[in-house]
Amino acid sequence: MLEVRDLHVKFHSRQRQAVGGVSFSIADGEILGLVGESGSGKSVTALTVAGLLDREKAECSGSVLLDGVDLLKLQEPELRQLRGKRIGVVFQEPQTCMDPLMKVGRQVEEALAIHTNTSREERRRLAIQALTDVELPDPETVYDKYPHELSGGQLQRAMIAAAILTRPALLLLDEPTTALDVTVQAQILELLKKLNREHGISMLFISHNLYVVKKLCRRVAVMQRGLLVEEGDTQEVFYHPQHPYTQRLIAAIPTRQRPKP
Amino acid sequence: MKQALKKLGAFLLTMVIVSFVTFLAFQLIPGDPVTHMLGTSYTPERADALREQLGLKGPLLVRYWDWLRGFVTGAMGTSYSYNLPVSQLVGEKVGNTLALNALTFVLIVALSLPIGLFTVRRHGGAADRCLTVVNQVIMAVPPFFTGILFTWLFSVVLSWLPGKFIEFSEDPVGYWQCLFFPALALALPRIAMTVRMLRSTLLEELHRDYVRTAISRGNDSRAALYRHALKNALPPVVTFLAQTMAEIVASSIVVEQVFSIPGLGRLLLASINSSDWPVVQAIVVLLALWVMLAGTVADLINQRIDPRLRLGGAK
Structure with a gap:
């Protein structure tokens, strides 16, 4: 479904390539975990896949094929058609990613308003349905709230609702649980699993937290300094890490969470 | 509603402070309206009488209070130099x-x-x-x-x-x-x-x-x-x-x-x-x-x- 081949990204302002030849693929309905420390290039990879990289500031080469279409070759208007419709994105901090002056419901249904001709009432109905899907209590009230009236966990659920409302083929999750506390984090992971199971949405889940990735993803790819150093079955990578960097990452997990072989 | 009232209160208070400071400033800066009005016909007796007439003699706070009462009811006093109502x-x-x-x-x-x-x-x-x-x-x-x-x-x-x-x-x-x-x-x-x-x-x-x-x-x-x-x-x-x-x-x-x-x-x-x-x-x-x-x-x-x-x- 998604196939990234030999992706290179270089910012004009930097010497080193941010992403230096990365290849991976995601099958239909699969969740791929992408892990690595800050600055390893995982977020840049995600932004490139989402078509959100500022092309004036960075140079990309290689290919990003979404159902056979190379996103890197598309012009801005064609990319815009995909954003929010075929590709949904959920970012790290829900508090700053929501427009503080727009009601939550209007933001949840925004992609629908942009890409389809659905009526206002229909959009509202679908948005409330999506808010129900992400298990927000009292979705009708949430619809009319402003972001500052919700908690971080509630907001992140609403962000996920906004991203899945148009039933995208691919959901990019860039550290979606990092800013949340641990119990909320676990709930969000459960929710993502459920959405993947029920709606068959493929996901690219980015995190620096191996433990979180292990709970959600079957397959995992490990990035270091812009390169993919290891990729494979999550259990396999966890229990028999090949690359020294992966071994170090696993060693960095607090012992209580660390998997016992 | 409560917020609106609070705002109105702050508004009025500021107005009172502004007017009082202006009032005070005129007591402090040099220049005497009576001298100005009488010009060459100045005598201490006439000046005294005029002060009495303009209400410049009472204590500061009393005079301020008189002015404030007048201002709120629309009577802003009389101009010294034009001898016309200030409101006009x-x-x-x-x-x-x-x-x-x-x-x-x-x-x-x-x-x-x-x-x-x-x-x-x-x-x-x-x-x-x-x-x-x-x-x-x-x-x-x-x-x-x-x-x-x-x-x-x-x-x-x-x-x-x-x-x-x-x-x-x-x-x-x-x-x-x-x-x-x-x-x-x-x-x-x-x-x-x-x-x-x-x-x-x-x-x-x-x-x-x-x-x-x-x-x-x-x-x-x-x-x-x-x-x-x-x-x-x-x-x-x-x-x-x-x-x-x-x-x-x-x-x-x-x-x-x-x-x-x-x-x-x-x-x-x-x-x-x-x-x-x-x-x-x-x-x-x-x-x-x-x-x-x-x-x-x-x-x-x-x-x-x-x-x-x-x-x-x-x-």
Whole structure:
């Protein structure tokens, strides 16, 4: 479904390539975990896949094929058609990613308003349905709230609702649980699993937290300094890490969470 | 409701403080209205009698209280130098000053919003860079100088302006023509400042995460700007415009001189010169009221824009 081949990204302002030849693929309905420390290039990879990289500031080469279409070759208007419709994105901090002056419901249904001709009432109905899907209590009230009236966990659920409302083929999750506390984090992971199971949405889940990735993803790819150093079955990578960097990452997990072989 | 009452209370308190400080200032600065009024016929007995007659003899607080009571009921006292009721003197001029200030304000809003948005849409381009330079220059020129330049250009060289001030009752069109160039002179540096302010706030907002989210939902840069960033950029600009209102009031005093507009500014300067304090007091309080009103309106507008500023809104 998604196939990234030999992706290179270089910012004009930097010497080193941010992403230096990365290849991976995601099958239909699969969740791929992408892990690595800050600055390893995982977020840049995600932004490139989402078509959100500022092309004036960075140079990309290689290919990003979404159902056979190379996103890197598309012009801005064609990319815009995909954003929010075929590709949904959920970012790290829900508090700053929501427009503080727009009601939550209007933001949840925004992609629908942009890409389809659905009526206002229909959009509202679908948005409330999506808010129900992400298990927000009292979705009708949430619809009319402003972001500052919700908690971080509630907001992140609403962000996920906004991203899945148009039933995208691919959901990019860039550290979606990092800013949340641990119990909320676990709930969000459960929710993502459920959405993947029920709606068959493929996901690219980015995190620096191996433990979180292990709970959600079957397959995992490990990035270091812009390169993919290891990729494979999550259990396999966890229990028999090949690359020294992966071994170090696993060693960095607090012992209580660390998997016992 | 409770918030509105609190606001009103703060408003009234500020007005009382402003008027009291002006009142106090006139007790402290040198210059005696009685000496001024009697001129060459000054004798200590006459001065004493006049003081008695003007109510200048009682203790400070009592005199302030008398004035305040009078002001609230509309009796603002009598001008020393014109021997006319202050309300009548001020009433004749207040319309002109308000019209000048209002026109200036309209010009600022009507011009700076589109120009600011234009520079942001063309950010980094040649047009944006040119406008930034022009802006710097305009900002540096004080309104009285632009005023002198305008009067010379439009009335002496081009003779577009009528030679004398036309009252509204004589010719409404001519009246606004008379006010247009003074208003423009007043507005120009403020327009430049507002454009710069709007540009920098907008550019800052455009780098925020929610704009990236908006783009990720399929908005183009135009929609991200108008649907999301603009509204978020407005509150500081609205506050800035309210402060600008206060600055217009201050500069209009000078510009009225340059363009010979019979407004409060000229009356104020003349009254300060002749220690005609009832007039000064009334004008200062009126101007303060006007400025405070602008601030309050700005607060109300910002509360409409940003729900976090409403009562119980912020957590």
